[in-house]
Amino acid sequence: xxxxxxxxxxxxxxxxxxxxxxxxxxxxxxxxxxxxxxxxxxxxxxxxxxxxxxxxxxxxxxxxxxxxxxxxxxxxxxxxxxxxxxxxxxxxxxxxxxxxxxxxxxxxxxxxxxxxxxxxxxxxxxxxxxxxxxxxxxxxxxxxxxxxxxxxx
Numbered sequence: 753x754x755x756x757x758x759x760x761x762x763x764x765x766x767x768x769x770x771x772x773x774x775x776x777x778x779x780x781x782x783x784x785x786x787x788x789x790x791x792x793x794x795x796x797x798x799x800x801x802x803x804x805x806x807x808x809x810x811x812x813x814x815x816x817x818x819x820x821x822x823x824x825x826x827x828x829x830x831x832x833x834x835x836x837x838x839x840x841x842x843x844x845x846x847x848x849x850x851x852x853x854x855x856x857x858x859x860x861x862x863x864x865x866x867x868x869x870x871x872x873x874x875x876x877x878x879x880x881x882x883x884x885x886x887x888x889x890x891x892x893x894x895x896x897x898x899x900x901x902x903x904x905x
Contacts, residue, residue, distance in 0.1 A: 756790055807842045818846060854888035
């Protein structure tokens, strides 16, 4: 015997058939098994509204709308990973990787640049030189870290 809304029900199944119960029999059983109070189990769970997202000075309905915008430089999954796991602000999370331009060509990453036949040093050396502030052209030459390329003779 189950009592709710000043009514006695013979079983949980009978309660689930009542039009005032807004959950299915299976859901009701599961919620009760999890220890949810009967009054809360007969009402569908409330969903919290997703707050609007502000990026580039504009308001978007959600993060997916930001990811669909042509100005977003990364895929949705990458953007969400940066926001949720790394706690980045939206404006920072939507920025793609900066372009790596050397010899007038754009390279996908430092690894690709180091594999170019014009590169005279190893990947690690190119990476260290770029991180120290040298241009990609300087980083791919055999000159030591402290020296710079000179124009002309």
